[in-house]
Amino acid sequence: MKQWRVLITRPTADSAVLAALLAEQQIYSSSLPLLEIEALLETPAQRSQILNLDRYCAVIVVSKPAAILGLQRVDQYWPQPLAEQHWFSVGAGTGRILADYGLSVSWPEQGDDSEALLALPKFLEITSIEDARVLIMRADVGRDFLAEQLKQRGVQVDFLPLYRRSLPVYPTDTLVTRIQQQQLNGLVVSSEQGLRHLIELAGDAWSTLASLALFVPSPRVAHIAQELGAQHVIDCRGASNQALLKALTAHAVPTA
Template sequence: MSAAVLLTRSDADNQRLASKLARFGIPALSVPLLRIDALDETPDQQRLMLDIDRYQAVMVVSPVAARLGLERLDACWPQLPEGIEWFAVGETTASVLRAYGMPVHTPEAGQDSEALLRLPIWNELLARPGLKVLVWRGVGGREHLADHVRAAGGQVDYLELYRRESPDGLAAALASAEQAGARGIVLTSGQGLEHWYTAAGEHWREQSTWRCWVPSQRVADRAQTLGCNDIIVCDGADDSAVLAAVAAHPLTR
């Protein structure tokens, strides 16, 4: 039985990446670690969208946030509001926004808020009095960008569009993947890591020996704390970053 890489995004995303890995002769399995539940729009959230032209910048943190946010934007704005700088965390997220017709800022290196803040345009934005930034995201998340904006006297608001839950039957799916030859796992978030750790249960001793491809040093540090010791840090979480890292560090068993 050849060793396989376990992909952990949605089934559709996993199938797309699996076909790319197959070109390198790398077998892959699919077990989503997150179930995405879209949230109903509240009156406060609708006001945020109706008043989106009051923001100088909008940051979109994921392809899911982009798709759900654009659905709401389309219902409120027949044309794109002007005067907004759009930012995307990762090229996959940026491609969703560009397909809608938006000019998007995204870093060439790195796929997190730290990389976004290194873009030169933030020097100008953070110098503006009364800067207002809106973040499209799921429930919860890191506050790195918000801390920087607030430290400069600006305001950050959140449009929370979805909730990430652990899928039903995850423990059994992980055990089946292990039986089918999974010996490595691609993680795209810290929350996915936590879901894996919890669901693995009594199998964690074996699964923690798998090679882990992670999107950032922050997730790598947490994985190491949980007992993982074969960790590869990718340059982000999108297909190109994962493909490059898995191809450069393939499984050998």
């Protein structure tokens, strides 16, 4: 039976961990990071947010970079973890970073997206209190669905942008050459922005690459991928390494 040979596109450190896991399962992978993380400078307003962190009924962290950079900010002004503070993460990987720091954190057991977090009973309970106010740690731009849903419930939402994501600079045809030379038959993206960067890097070749199997983290990203021309989309139902591994195991390599 033909084996998977996939392109993984996460930031460098995350790609290395994923590649090692796939190698243990005899799955070939090639890493081409499509998300470059640049930390943003702290503003006086953001410093005030951290200094007044205890005024929020919950802090929501949407990604691993947000967790790492957010905790660096917290560590400057709060020498001890806030024992009574409720923290929530969109995914388990992000949540474990917060938990290792000593915070009380919850995340959905199923799903790595805003929809899953909004359905989490504890999250509903905490954000349903009177005059609820939450802080969302994230990138400078991102999906606003979570904030919009909270605002509709009467929750006051503040943002703490900690980093920006960009597409690393690669020589022309890097993506196509990599796929052809290493005979890759699957593409892996972990977010909508990763998907859009993949298509941007592909350029005119996307019409050809769109026939490859494309592994995505959620139904929402799957729908976007299909709208953008991807012909064989596989929803991993999560952005974690284990979710991808499960999807790779469950799906056979498409025949030409």
